[in-house]
Amino acid sequence: MSDTRWLDEREARAWRALQHLRMPLELALNRQLAKDSGLSTADYSVLVALSEAPNHRLRARDLVRAVGWEKSRLSHHIRRMETRGLVTREECPTDARGAFIRLTAQGIVTIEQAAPGHVEAVRDLVIDRLTPEQLDSLAAIGEAVGAQLRAVGCPDAATAGEDDDEPPTTAVAPVVEEGCPSAARSVSLDLPFG
Numbered sequence: 001m002s003d004t005r006w007l008d009e010r011e012a013r014a015w016r017a018l019q020h021l022r023m024p025l026e027l028a029l030n031r032q033l034a035k036d037s038g039l040s041t042a043d044y045s046v047l048v049a050l051s052e053a054p055n056h057r058l059r060a061r062d063l064v065r066a067v068g069w070e071k072s073r074l075s076h077h078i079r080r081m082e083t084r085g086l087v088t089r090e091e092c093p094t095d096a097r098g099a100f101i102r103l104t105a106q107g108i109v110t111i112e113q114a115a116p117g118h119v120e121a122v123r124d125l126v127i128d129r130l131t132p133e134q135l136d137s138l139a140a141i142g143e144a145v146g147a148q149l150r151a152v153g154c155p156d157a158a159t160a161g162e163d164d165d166e167p168p169t170t171a172v173a174p175v176v177e178e179g180c181p182s183a184a185r186s187v188s189l190d191l192p193f194g
Helices: 009-037 041-052 060-067 071-083 105-125 132-151
Strands: 057-059 087-092 095-103
Touching: 009 041, 009 105, 041 057, 041 060, 041 071, 041 095, 041 105, 057 060, 060 071, 060 095, 071 087, 095 105
Parallel strands: none
Antiparallel strands: 057 095, 087 095
């Protein structure tokens, strides 16, 4: 235990500030979306990724990368969103194992109605509270921590799968993630990801 690098006062202050910020911010954004549009932040992140994709559709594997989730989580979530008429699943004509996820007309209307209020909440809670220099620092901090998380096997939505042939699509809205995907975990899926 003598090798433990304990946090000094400055480091502990920064760490605690992050800890006390993360959960309330996620909760506030979830509440805003649920109240104003009946969406969760998970729904919103999927809708954003699809709304920004060509023809409002992505291969399921690319949507996994865009939202930074495990395949099983996306599969279950897409099933729930299909039931609500927000997205639809389409077969991939060139790969029997693959599938496309497409935004429906209702999904387009839903994201168009939800986005202004959500962006206003993000602006009110975070963006407008910071100076331009603080915004630059926040971006740099996110990028630095994100690089370390990727190095230990926790890809983020912006860079997961960069070594693949096809570039990932990235969400530009705040995304709530539930931990890191485990590369060693094997999951049986009923939604093909090709």
